[in-house]
Amino acid sequence: MAALLSHGTDHSRAPGIDLLRAAAIVAVMLYHITSHGIALPALVEHGWMGVDLFFVLSGYLIGWQLWRQYAQGGTPDWRKFMAGRALRILPAYYAVLALYVLLPGWREGGDLQPPWKFVTFTLNLLPDWEQGTAYSHAWSLCVEEHFYLLFPAVAWLLARRPGTLPAVATAVGLIGGGMLLRAWLWRHGVAPHLDAGDTGTAMRQYVATIYNPTWSRLDGLLMGVLLAAVRAFRPGWWSWLMRRAWLSLAIGAALLACGTRIAPMSAAGAVVLFPLVALGCTCLLAGAASPATWIGRRALPGVASLAMLAFSLYLTHKQVYGWLDAALPGLGRQAPVLALLVYAAASVAVAALLYLAIERPFLRLRDRWLSGKAESAAAVISSVAPAGAAASPGPSSAPRATTSDS
Secondary structure: OHHHHHOOOOOOEOHHHHHHHHHHHHHHHHHHHHHHOOOOOHHHHHOOHHHHHHHHHHHHHHHHHHHHHHHOOOOOOHHHHHHHHHHHHHHHHHHHHHHHHHOHHHOOOOOOOOHHHHHOOOOOOOOOOOOOOOOHHHHHHHHHHHHHHHHHHHHHHHHHOOOHHHHHHHHHHHHHHHHHHHHHHHHHHHHHHHHOOOHHHHHHHHHHHHHOOHHHOOHHHHHHHHHHHHHHHOHHHHHHHHHOHHHHHHHHHHHHHHHOOOOOOOHHHHHHHHHHHHHHHHHHHHHHOOOOOHHHHOOOOOHHHHHHOHHHHHHHHHHHHHHHHHHOOOHHHHOHHHHHHHHHHHHHHHHHHHHHHHHHHHHHHHHHHHHHHHHHHHHHHHHHOOOOOOOOOOHHHOOOOEOOOO
16 A cells, blocks of 8 residues: 555655654544544544644744745745645545435534534634534644645734744743633633533533634744744754754653643643643654654654555544444444554545545645746746746755645
8 A cells, every 4th residue: 555655646745743643643544443442552532633733743844945945135925825735625524424424324423513604714713513413623724724824924914023032922922822812711711611610511611712713823833934934944953953952852752741730621731731731742852853863764664655645544533433333233342453454554544535536636736736836936036037947945055844735
């Protein structure tokens, strides 16, 4: 299967980033599988952090894609950027949504909320989890779509006032504002229900007002964007980080370990847990991106294929779990190890089918279209450039961190 999946794909991948992407999807899948009768070690309860790792990776990769163009004195083609994002996300996402609509027997979590919430990426802003939680994991894709829409405008404004201070002030203001907002939401929307002993309502309020909304979950995306800005605009700082990659990995692991000691459903969890986890994931990313570490320069067997399937796996794994629950009732309790293997194998098979049938063709279409645009732009530049003119190497001369999300 690895050979089949690698056919026609980019081989200049960054092994460390692929490893983090693979670790993120495994963490999320294990976290969700415990709700299907398969008992796993307590550490799996913290698998929700895999979503935050995805946020950091997305912030870094998208940030680098845009920041490097500004660092070279250019301006991103926003129409091309948005079209590229649409071809990357929408085909597979809407294909899975169609399965949820057409195959209700495969749903996990009961009923499906109105499809328009999924089509418009407003599920995380207008949730009604009592109506149904099928395809509920799409909330994180809503956050990312909002990021794709808002970040270009913020990047354009910051590019008009270049400098470290405006960028840092903006990031600190957004992260600090998010902490203050979550503190207010906890105090007025969640804590009163906990004090009254109504844990169920408190949990629903926590998910709907703190865990899911975009304005509460920008920490990881922002920290990934900041790391990309360091790489693009402060190459000296970036080189310093790359030389101390093992220290970054150690700090990241320590921060995530501290995060496991904080209960998400608590005042501290609501206020400081998300930025703490985001910072830990950012440190892991800084370490994994460096060729100074073996994970940053050596591809482990199967990791690239798993990373390539990460998006399709994220979209489909809960639906596969729901189908297997109905087809093999009680397997998780009777034979948990066998159930884990069956659920994992079925999830990978369905994700590979989605990738080969939908995701990869549209990625190839995107790459052909973008490369055609780039060749046209290069032809125009060469036709008007003075003889002997050469491009400045700039920050983009560093190896490109290529992943399936770029």
